[in-house]
Amino acid sequence: MATIMMRIRGPRCFRIPADLCYNLMDLRVLREQASRVAGRALLQGGVGMSEGPTGEEREVTFLGGAAIDGAPIAYIVVLAAVVAALALLPFSVILASGGSFPVSQGVYPLVGWVLGPIAGAVATAIGRTLGVFLAPHTASVPAVTVWAALVGSFAAGSMVVGGKRKNWWIPLTLLFVVEILLFAGRAVLQNGVGVYAAVAGSFLNWSAILLFALPTRTLFARWIGSKELGRVALGLFFGTWMAAGLTHLTGTVLMYFLFNWPEEVWLLLIPIIPLENLFRCVIGTVIGTGVIAGLRAIGLVKPEHAIY
């Protein structure tokens, strides 16, 4: 049945030997029914069971619960609290504008993967806003910090393999291309930064855009959704590199318009920025692997747009 589903992406309807026409929704229902019949047969033959359930199998749905874009409010609150708490912990200083980077930067992508793009962005924005007040030393320009965090989670949540949101990456990529053109273009054309310094200094940002625009985006998503924890960790590591790079770009383009740091600073940042992002990747991988393994083990309901 799954094979059939793969083949009928285009037409809404197709003919089967019995001359019955099913649209896609009908096929899904059929597939679920087949799976239930198979499941019931499995139950009846299950270990230690003389008989299967005699009660009618019911359709299980989450009715009217408080949720944003398919993610229960409770999850959003918890992850917002995690982001806020991690905002208290600095892991690196910010050159040019002062202050320090918070550890929470390592989990913005994770929030998007766990909750989906919209709920993830909401959770991150709430958590980061709280973090601005709780730990102003990790938010050099508060509005920029919150906006960049929000975009990072949104971009991460948009790393879907299929479904209605499979093309969300296109406008996002355009946004990031515009951002890098503004950022590096302003540096080279207006502030006289050398091309080498601008290209090398924005390595994190353009590498993140490339990874996001290429099929690597869906590759990382598949890894994060893999049953093997090793692959999950790899997906988290490279996914965090990509999404944190996009977060960095979104924040930096605005910061650069405010501070216009000179070429000397660009040169200094060339080795530092990737190193800092490696820390974010480690944070995202360590926390993310534990969180995803734990969520899978507990068996709590999965948010509709989660990719883990």
Place this chain on the structure above:
Amino acid sequence: MSEPIAVLDRVSYMYPRSRDLVLRDITLQVRRGEFLGLIGPTGAGKTTLCLTLNGVVPQFYGGRFFGHVTVAGLDTLEHPISTLAQHVGAVFQDPETQLIATSVENEIAFALENIRVPRDEIRKRISRALTAVRLEGTEARHPHELSGGQKQRLAIAAALAMQPDLLVLDEPTSQLDPIGTQEVFATVRELNRELGMSIVMASHAAEEMAEYADRIALLSSGGLVTVGTPDEIYSQVDLLEEHHLRPPQVASTFHSIWRGKADAARVPVRMEPALQELEALSSECSLRAPEMLAKPVVHGGTPLLSVRDLGYVYPDGTEALNGVSLDVHEGEYVLIIGQNGAGKTTLVKHFLSLLLPTEGAVAIGGMDSRELVVSDLAKRIGYIAQNPDSQIFSNTVGEEVSFALTNLGYSAEVVRARTQESLTAMGLLEARNRHPLSLAKGDRARIVIAAVLAMQPDTVIFDEPTTGQDFRGARYILDISRELHAAGKTVIVITHHLYLMPEYADRVIVMGKGTILLDAPIREAYQRVDLLRSTFLTPPQAVLLARHLGQIVGQQLPLLTPAEVASCLECPPPEGG
């Protein structure tokens, strides 16, 4: 027969990613105004059954659901949880997980505000709910300032304020001291009697369930085994034992006296009829010298742990310990008991240098604890904390057990061998590749014990190891503690489950309000009924039966267990047996 408030019709359920049914074809009615007790061993499906009544299973968890559950006429799969919550109040094992507000009255108001109850009505309901659970005057206090029993009663009040038709309580007393347990049961019974509220409560507290419930439903392996009155269920001692359940001690005692030959209907399951039955028996039975457990070994020499005039004040100003002095010698098995908040956990944390004295001194192996490093002590003293989840962080059971060994630099071979040994000892070998959080709470406690055992410490401290365990699980853990003791280890156990300990502990330290009230051999300590009550403890029913029997025959009978009480009575075969 009264109209049912909840109807379960052929209910079966399977959690997501699982191929096992946790509920199997359950058909059960909860009558309006009744107190229905749910009993069963760990994994019987009690918690899942409770969660089906408010729709959390399956709406929140997902999975596969068969059959129908109707509560107050509403199908739990066709109505949102928020609607069902107005008919079904829920109270869970750990009150801490349910308390979220910064004051008692805000806690109760929270759910009411969410369903837009008018302000004046909220105020009235807060007052009524607090009166019902006897927490008047605490409105402005922070929930975390309350004792364990008070917190649980606050959670009940918060559920109560919603004016539910049905109140569901899942193991609400497992973390409470005996008096706290009785308070909760009495409160629930009062709500049931005074307000006619229907109650469903899952609990391992056999004595209290026998006393307060109208009917008992026995679950095992997800199925409903039988339903009946407490007298009908708890008098079937063999049936309970078959399902690894503990009957009330009075039932065990009379079952043993009659060597299992009595008609089950004659076996008392509550204290009062048991005392009457004992009086009747005393005229027809002959008294013989009781078979008592061996006397404790007296230890001497340099103490392993020595505490002198210990005082400890928490940073928020709470005085947790005051003038505590005691010695624990190598090879002792010490039981520490006392009310919630008596200072038991605070005391043992000093043995690991997790806390340092505010006053006085603690010496470990003759050295001042201030000079010792926690990581060094961890090799010598194993601590199994009350909440296993606070000690679990690895992705598999095997990694969890080997974590400390790896970090202490043991060779891979030693790590593998000790991990295997510990997992085998705790019956976790087959689960070694599973995520710890995928196991039941009782099993997670065993993971922590396995991790501590792998370190092969000289002293093992068990802090409330039997919380959340069924009778078999509790005995399993305590048997491990006995094996460790037999192997020469020093064992310290903190528990509220006094009835479990006579076969294990030698010495009892009774604590109350941060001080030591009594330090005596177990047989002596359990007889000090008034002193135990002063620190919110009640002795096991067997002790009370023995005291009553002693009064009847005019002789002191310091007996501890149902078997000991039964052993001193020689009775003719019972009628109808």
